Amino acid sequence: MRPTSGTLVEVDDLRVTFGGEVDAVRGVSFALRAGESMAIVGESGSGKSTVALCLLGLIQPPEASGSVRVAGHELLGADEATLRDVRWSTAAIALQGTPFNPVATVGAQVAEPLRDRRSMSRSEANRQAASLAEEVALDPALLARYPHQLSGGERRRASLAMVLALDPQLVVLDEPTAGLDTVTRRDVVARIRDLAARRGFALVVISHDLPDAAQLAERLLVLYAGEAMEVGETGRVLGEPAHPYSWALVGAYPVMSTTKDLRPIRGQPPDPRTVPPGCPFHPRCTQAEAVCSESRPILVASRGRAVACHFGGLKELLRATGIAKSFGRGADAVQALDGVSLVVREGESVGLIGPSGSGKSTLAAILAGHLAPDDGRVMLGDAELPASWRGGGHKALRRQIQLVMQDPADALSPRLTVRQLVREPLDIDGQLDPAARDRAVASMLEAVGLPGAGSFLDARTHELSGGQLQRIALARALVVRPKLLVADEPTAMLDASEQARLLTVLRERQIEMGLGLVLVSHDMAVVRKVVDRIVVLDRGRVVEEGPSQQVAVTPGSATARLLVAAAPAFAAIPDAAAADPFLAGVPNPNIHP
Structure with a gap:
């Protein structure tokens, strides 16, 4: 070495x-x-x-x-x-795709550097090539074959043998495992690691x-x-x-450790x-x-x-420090949050999860600036969220953070049409002219999977389904192009199909717009598919925090373990005949004697 x-x-x-x-x-x-x-x-x-x-x-x-x-x-x-x-002799490279000469045997090509640079005889070079083949776990008998007669993994090993022929100090491998099946890739990686350790090359x-x-x-x-x-x-x-x-x-x-959907x-x-x-x-x-x-x-x-x-x-998009909130006074006071701290980085999605009464929705309202904490502070970038939005002096800051509530009926006025509901934040903001506002409304409705033109724009809330209402609430939150979206149980009132549709839309918009996302839920099965990191709340305190795959697969706290155990799951499907006596003796057309 x-x-x-x-x-x-x-x-x-x-x-x-x-x-x-x-x-x-x-x-x-x-x-x-x-x-x-x-x-x-x-x-x-x-x-x-x-x-x-x-x-x-x-x-x-x-x-x-x-x-x-x-x-x-x-x-x-x-x-x-x-x-x-x-x-x-000093540096050697295995090029991407193992480009061998198709009209020469693999053994002749492995032996070529030995004959050319070490002046070995043909027989001596062939013996050394066979020794190299064994070192890289390639059957020496395969050296007599032409490149097209070897599998992809065998060609990679042959290429590695050729690279090591003159014992170089530096080995460069260009995509050494590309195109290989997972088992072969694992073996090739293990072989390379072993060779590097034994031979000592860079x-x-x-x-x-x-x-x-x-x-x-x-x-x-x-x-x-x-x-x-x-x-x-x-x-x-x-x-x-x-x-x-x-x-x-x-x-x-x-x-294999990934639990959330892939994020391009x-x-x-x-x-x-x-x-x-x-x-x-x-x-x-x-x-x-x-x-x-x-x-x-x-x-x-x-x-x-x-x-x-x-x-x-990566910058911190939001930092909440030492958040405390109680409701009521004296003996009737309820401590909803007690010293909660949370960080959301640029473009990151964070899940807030916990049982009912754990303080999730209270924390969501505080993070969105809809509720003032009793103690602690919330920083959005370099600016601290004010105790109240009143007065209009924080319009630019308020536009940066938006809240989607659990029940769209709490956020959408029945007196307004779809167009008016989505356009209202732009009207309040006042930065765009009327035509630009209408274009922004149409574009955002289409972005969340709803019609951006026609009679749909004149519909009112009682004419729409729950899924449509929640997507309108999402469009209303996103139309001002915020940096952070806080979604409080956005799928709790939806059926499975609408839930999947909304989560897909939410994930796509987050990626496209570069949003930070705080997703509040009690459902671990939902959260683990969407977020990068999970924060577990219980009785107003953070009891666990970590990457989604860690918290969802190997939870460390009792609360997280309970939430994982309670998450929806299909039961294993038993043998049909054993499970139903009426099916016993009924021939299976898919089984042929």
């Missing part, structure tokens, strides 16, 4: 432009010590594979600029002799597969539009992502020909401000890693 001291790879301000207009990589810098491992992750087109090719000097000036040094050798602008000395993994990256690399570099967004220890970056893009990327990935990243990655100015992620970011489009952030130390964000990473 090699020593693990000294810097092996140094990449400084690497830039790659194809055709004079496609900016594939834009100022990436990092270093890797001998024996260390790093994964580079990001969406397709982020520049991951381009960085990998530069690590072997496979892209040269004028397309590439900056510096790429491997084992002290500068690869950008290097002559052919230097590149030949470095490739295979490892750079290019991947869009976050769980594989987590298993293979100690450090993680998150790439977006050719720029590094976040760099840090892998467990920390994936477990508590700081950059808004990293957080969105982790939220979009399905794993809103918007589309930029065209590398026209990357937006400033932070390239700002058109898709929920917390973008003017500075984000005007100035490009650089990587700076924040939260135990390096983050390229003007705000140091």
Whole structure:
């Protein structure tokens, strides 16, 4: 095993432009010590594979600029002799898709570097190739076959054997598990980890597969539009992502621990020909401000890693601290909330769950500014919510936070038409002209799955179903484009179909508009499908808080365990004949003797 001291790879301000207009990589810098491992992750087109090719000097000036040094050798602008000395023996790469020569046997291709660089005889190279095959868990008999005669997993192992042929100090693997079934992927990952530990080579993994990256690399570099967004220890970056893009990327990935529905990243990655100015992620970011489009952030130390964000990473959208509220006086006083604290980050969804009387709705009203706490305070960004909205001096702040109540009848006047109900907040706000208000009403009604034109706009509440009324209440809350939505039991009065429809609409609007969401419910089955994090209340106090998959699957508090046990579930379906004696002896047409 090699020593693990000294810097092996140094990449400084690497830039790659194809055709004079496609900016594939834009100022990436990092270093890797001998024996260390790093994964580079990001969406397709982020520049991951381009960085990998530069690590072997496979892209040269004028397309590439900056510096790429491997084992002290500068690869950008290097002559052919230097590149030949470095490739295979110092640094080797397994390209995405294992591109073998289709007219040569796999064994001949694994042995080729040995014959070419070590001057081995054919028989000696073949013996070494067989030994390499065994090391990567590939049957040596398969070396006599052509690439098309091997499975995807076998080709990946053969490619790995070829990469290790000259025992390089640096191994670069571009999408080593892409396209493999889950069992084969697990085996390939385990083999790579074992080889890295035994041989001691430094490892750079290019991947869009976050769980594989987590298993293979100690450090993680998150790439977006050719720029590094976040760099840090892998467990920390994936477990508590700081950059808004990293957080969105982790939220979009399905794993077995996921309980909530997948959340795609809103918007589309930029065209590398026209990357937006400033932070390239700002058109898709929920917390973008003017500075984000005007100035490009650089990587700076924040939260135990390096983050390229003007705000140091995800901002807090709302923070409630030490909230207390009681009703009544003296001996009849009821303590509804007692020292409750809560944080909602930009774009995050948080579930408030607890049994009846736990203080959920009281806390929801306080968070929305509809009820003043007896003690504690609520901060929306940098502004403290006032004890009262009266006087009109906080109109801009009030627009930022909206409440959807449990019963739409409490929020919707029977005297107003649908158009008037949804338009009323805009009329109060007074910022748009009448025509723009009508357009906003039509657009938001369509966004929640209701007609935006025709006679529906003139209907009144008694003419509509409960599901339609709740979606109108949602449209009314969203039409002013708030930053935070507080939804208090929004599905409690709906049937299962309407509940599913409303939750789907709510989730889609949250992603599209970049909303923070506080969802109040007593139903764990509903909450776990929608939110990122769950806060459990009981008797006015927080008794548990954590990621949705943790609280919903392995609850730590007695209250959460009770709520999980009480959540709706279908009973297991027994054998029909055993369950119903009338079916005994009835032939099953699906079973053929």
